[in-house]
Every structure is written in structure tokens, then in C-alpha cells.
Amino acid sequence: MMDTNLEAPRRALFLDRDGVVNEESGYLFRAEDVRFVPGIAALCRTARRLGYRIFVVTNQAGIARGYYSEEDFQRLMQWMQAELAREDVRFDAVYHCPFHPEHGLGEYRREHADRKPGTGMLRRGAREFGVSLEASVMVGDRCTDVAAANAAGLRKVFLIAGTEGGTCSGSYQSITALAEVEDWLIAAG
Numbered sequence: 001m002m003d004t005n006l007e008a009p010r011r012a013l014f015l016d017r018d019g020v021v022n023e024e025s026g027y028l029f030r031a032e033d034v035r036f037v038p039g040i041a042a043l044c045r046t047a048r049r050l051g052y053r054i055f056v057v058t059n060q061a062g063i064a065r066g067y068y069s070e071e072d073f074q075r076l077m078q079w080m081q082a083e084l085a086r087e088d089v090r091f092d093a094v095y096h097c098p099f100h101p102e103h104g105l106g107e108y109r110r111e112h113a114d115r116k117p118g119t120g121m122l123r124r125g126a127r128e129f130g131v132s133l134e135a136s137v138m139v140g141d142r143c144t145d146v147a148a149a150n151a152a153g154l155r156k157v158f159l160i161a162g163t164e165g166g167t168c169s170g171s172y173q174s175i176t177a178l179a180e181v182e183d184w185l186i187a188a189g
Contacts, residue, residue: 009132012092013047013185014122014149015040017058019141019163020178022080027062029072031079039178041087043139046182048090050189052137053129056094057121059144063096064104073098092129095121117147122154139181143168156184 097114114120138149141163149157150170157172
């Protein structure tokens with residue numbers, strides 16, 4: 001006899017930050033420079049309603065390059081989360097990689113498993129929150145986001161069109177608006 005009380009796997013919506021949560025502005029670290037991407041609040045509310053955990057996974061080469069500090073990054077993320085909370089949006093976790101193998105300064109000049117296309121941040125979210133990567137979704141704006149999500153075995157990857165000059169290798173769906181991801185989440189159930 002089959003057990004019909006089995007829970008569906010816990011799933012997550014992984015979001016790159018710059019270009020997905022906020023508009024790309026180049027090494028963002030000041031609140032006055034933040035412009036949220038249209039549809040981010042609606043997407044997050046829908047994902048939460050459908051049972052998704054919500055994680056931000058972001059490479060932060062600006063820290064590695066010395067443009068701003070980890071404290072500046074944390075302060076900005078606290079501000080962004082407070083602003084989004086006004087729209088009933090909450091992230092379960094924010095993961096960042098402050099390292100860069102070529103352009104990093106001092107201790108920040110190194111390769112790291114968290115730096116996308118590495119899968120470290122995705123795997124950490126899955127491990128810390130009991131999430132199935134195979135049931136999860138990623139929204140990014142770079143080929144490194146696609147590569148990380150594909151390597152981690154995510155169910156679906158969305159790439160916001162216009163940031164990369166050409167096509168990325170790997171499996172993904174190109175989109176022009178976050179509402180397309182929201183519609184897919186609703187249809188997928």
C-alpha cells in the first residue's frame with residue numbers, strides 16, 4: 001500500500017542579486033543606488049505562497065577588489081531586506097562570495113567553491129534548510145548563474161535576457177520579465 005501522506009520535497013527559489021533582485025548598477029553597496037527589479041516582490045510572495053524557500057546567492061567581486069567591505073555589503077542587505085519586508089517579502093538566507101581568483105586583493109584573491117559557477121552557495125542553502133536541489137529553481141542574469149544551477153541539478157533555470165552578449169551553454173529558459181517566472185511557478189504547482 002502506498003503512503004499518501006508523503007510530503008513533497010522542500011524546494012527553493014534561488015535568486016542572483018544584481019540584475020535579478022535589484023537592477024544592475026556595477027558594484028552596488030549604497031542604498032541610494034538601489035533600484036528593485038520590477039516584479040521581484042510579486043515573484044517572492046508567489047514563491048512563498050507555493051512553499052518555496054527564498055535564497056539570494058550572489059558573487060560579490062566588489063569586496064574582493066576592495067571597492068567596499070563585507071560590512072558595507074551586510075549593511076546594504078539589511079536595508080534591502082527591510083525595504084522588501086514592507087512588501088511582505090522575506091529571504092530565508094542571503095549567501096555571498098567575496099572572493100575573486102584574479103582580481104581579489106589579499107585574502108580575497110582565491111578561487112572558492114561558493115563563487116558561481118561553483119555550486120557552494122546553492123548546496124549550502126540546500127543543506128542548511130533541508131531543500132531538494134532537484135525540486136528547486138534559479139533566476140539569474142549571467143551564464144555563471146546558469147552553470148551553477150545546472151551543475152547543482154536544479155529543476156529549472158531562468159536567465160534574464162540582455163545581460164550576456166550571446167547565449168549561455170547549458171539548460172535554461174530566457175525571460176524578459178520576472179512575471180514569466182511567477183507564471184511558471186504557478187503553472188508548475
